[in-house]
Amino acid sequence: MSKLIITAALTGAEVSKSDQPALPITPQDIGRAAQECVQAGASIVHLHARQGDGTSTQDSAVYRQIIAEVRSRCDAIIQISTGGAVGMTAQERIAPVALKPEMATLSMGSVNFGGDVFVNHPADMRAFAAAMAEHGVLPELEIFDAGMLATATRWIKQGLLSAQPHFDLVLGVPGAMPATPEALMYLKSQLPSGATWTVAGIGPAQLQLGTLAIVLGGHVRVGFEDNIYYRKGELATSNAQLVRRIAQISQLLERAVATPAEARALLGLPALGV
Ligand code: KMH
Numbered sequence: 658m659s660k661l662i663i664t665a666a667l668t669g670a671e672v673s674k675s676d677q678p679a680l681p682i683t684p685q686d687i688g689r690a691a692q693e694c695v696q697a698g699a700s701i702v703h704l705h706a707r708q709g710d711g712t713s714t715q716d717s718a719v720y721r722q723i724i725a726e727v728r729s730r731c732d733a734i735i736q737i738s739t740g741g742a743v744g745m746t747a748q749e750r751i752a753p754v755a756l757k758p759e760m761a762t763l764s765m766g767s768v769n770f771g772g773d774v775f776v777n778h779p780a781d782m783r784a785f786a787a788a789m790a791e792h793g794v795l796p797e798l799e800i801f802d803a804g805m806l807a808t809a810t811r812w813i814k815q816g817l818l819s820a821q822p823h824f825d826l827v828l829g830v831p832g833a834m835p836a837t838p839e840a841l842m843y844l845k846s847q848l849p850s851g852a853t854w855t856v857a858g859i860g861p862a863q864l865q866l867g868t869l870a871i872v873l874g875g876h877v878r879v880g881f882e883d884n885i886y887y888r889k890g891e892l893a894t895s896n897a898q899l900v901r902r903i904a905q906i907s908q909l910l911e912r913a914v915a916t917p918a919e920a921r922a923l924l925g926l927p928a929l930g931v
């Protein structure tokens with residue numbers, strides 16, 4: 658089994674400081690959180706940008722600052738969001754891909770998202786995939802529901818996506834696939850052979866499905882975007898606290914944790930600076 662890649666989803670678009678006082682919002686805070694997470698065992702940071710008042714933004718200038726703050730402190734693989742926040746236009750969402758981060762998310766379909774609808778029109782998804790290919794950005798294919806995985810598989814066969822895909826199986830969004838072992842096992846059974854995959858469980862499932870993914874040979878995403886609690890009724894003190902716990906579980910299960918350099922090799926990304 659390969660070493661474990663831990664992604665830290667530091668900020669997200671929906672969580673606020675009033676929900677989680679330790680949420681990193683400013684570029685400096687996001688840079689510091691990334692550094693702490695790498696020290697705790699993360700190799701990818703999944704980034705969202707916020708304006709000064711906490712509102713979500715896809716402004717490239719803000720992403721440029723965030724990327725600079727992260728890169729000046731650590732060698733994490735930088736993955737930006739193209740999901741942004743519900744209601745943003747496709748043009749807004751794709752803009753920061755021109756900064757050529759190492760990775761970016763690519764949602765593979767539309768889905769009810771709590772009380773909202775997260776819209777991903779096939780024409781926009783195709784344009785996102787093309788923009789990522791043009792800028793040399795590795796997509797992480799976001800799968801919220803089984804039909805999205807079927808779409809990704811079809812697009813891989815049609816040559817619209819790389820034959821060496823990396824997936825994020827997001828389980829537990831209200832309106833999408835539930836955060837159950839059965840749902841994870843079904844999605845795993847449908848993955849193209851040779852694909853790498855990570856699990857993002859929402860809420861308490863972050864710990865439970867993350868542990869299952871460690872055993873199954875997948876990878877794990879943790880962080881405040883998906884879960885703000887350390888345990889029931891107790892807020893986590895930092896993103897790094899969540900990273901540290903999943904790294905410890907992996908080590909207890911005798912699966913070593915990848916460094917950012919090792920994660921780049923596992924994902925077929927060039928070494929940093931190459
Ligand atoms: N904020 C969600 C609507 C992504 O980062 O690509 C979408 C999201 C997915 O967060």
Ligand code: ZN
Nearest residue numbers: 669738740882
């Ligand atoms: Zn995100």
